[in-house]
Amino acid sequence: AQSVAQPEDQVNVAEGNPLTVKCTYSVSGNPYLFWYVQYPNRGLQFLLKYITGDNLVKGSYGFEAEFNKSQTSFHLKKPSALVSDSALYFCAVRGYNDMRFGAGTRLTVKP
Amino acid sequence: DAGVTQSPTHLIKTRGQQVTLRCSPKSGHDTVSWYQQALGQGPQFIFQYYEEEERQRGNFPDRFSGHQFPNYSSELNVNALLLGDSALYLCASSHPFRSPSTDTQYFGPGTRLTVL
Numbered sequence: 001a002q003s004v005a006q007p008e009d010q011v012n013v014a015e016g017n018p019l020t021v022k023c024t025y026s027v028s029g030n031p032y033l034f035w036y037v038q039y040p041n042r043g044l045q046f047l048l049k050y051i052t053g054d055n056l057v058k059g060s061y062g063f064e065a066e067f068n069k070s071q072t073s074f075h076l077k078k079p080s081a082l083v084s085d086s087a088l089y090f091c092a093v094r095g096y097n098d099m100r101f102g103a104g105t106r107l108t109v110k111p
Numbered sequence: 112d113a114g115v116t117q118s119p120t121h122l123i124k125t126r127g128q129q130v131t132l133r134c135s136p137k138s139g140h141d142t143v144s145w146y147q148q149a150l151g152q153g154p155q156f157i158f159q160y161y162e163e164e165e166r167q168r169g170n171f172p173d174r175f176s177g178h179q180f181p182n183y184s185s186e187l188n189v190n191a192l193l194l195g196d197s198a199l200y201l202c203a204s205s206h207p208f209r210s211p212s213t214d215t216q217y218f219g220p221g222t223r224l225t226v227l
Contacts, residue, residue, distance in 0.1 A: 034215070042221070043201055044201065046215055046217060097144070098167060099154070104152070
């Protein structure tokens with residue numbers, strides 16, 4: 001069965017520093033992996049996805065993610081964090097018709 | 112280009128009542144999926160509708176039912192509400208039958224349901 005795990009409930013980083021939000025996956029077959037962000041009292045906003053090809057995927061708002069098949073990971077990264085990046089981040093893997101989400105990681109960027 | 116819209120924004124019901132939530136998909140999308148997001152958790156898949164039929168269902172009881180209309184909009188109905196049904200209900204639209212596994216789902220802002 002397709003699943004993802006986000007090992008960190010909370011990530012804290014200072015503004016201007018690089019950030020990483022971790023995700024590992026377990027799939028049968030090819031993984032189709034996604035990152036979404038959720039701001040308070042809002043729905044999920046799509047950031048990026050990995051389907052095939054280049055292991056470094058670039059997405060919205062300066063975010064990128066690195067797909068690592070040997071480590072079964074799909075970590076979200078940003079070279080320089082902004083206070084406005086503070087939000088809840090979800091990694092997800094595509095099943096046949098459904099999306100399966102991790103429990104989420106709360107990112108706090110401090111000025 | 113309008114994104115996914117949902118109504119109402121908030122809803123308060125009591126145990127045993129029934130509720131209907133509504134969703135309009137993003138322009139050009141014909142498939143609607145519903146998710147339940149309990150506080151502090153990731154979204155859980157309820158079901159998906161395409162061509163006015165339920166295509167796939169998650170691990171939710173029959174109290175949860177849905178409908179899709181010819182204009183692709185959708186409703187989620189929950190009967191005999193329980194306290195545990197309190198959650199954010201998210202609708203997502205996509206056009207997966209071009210590419211079922213890789214198409215992106217776009218989410219609406221959600222409906223916050225509180226059951227007292």
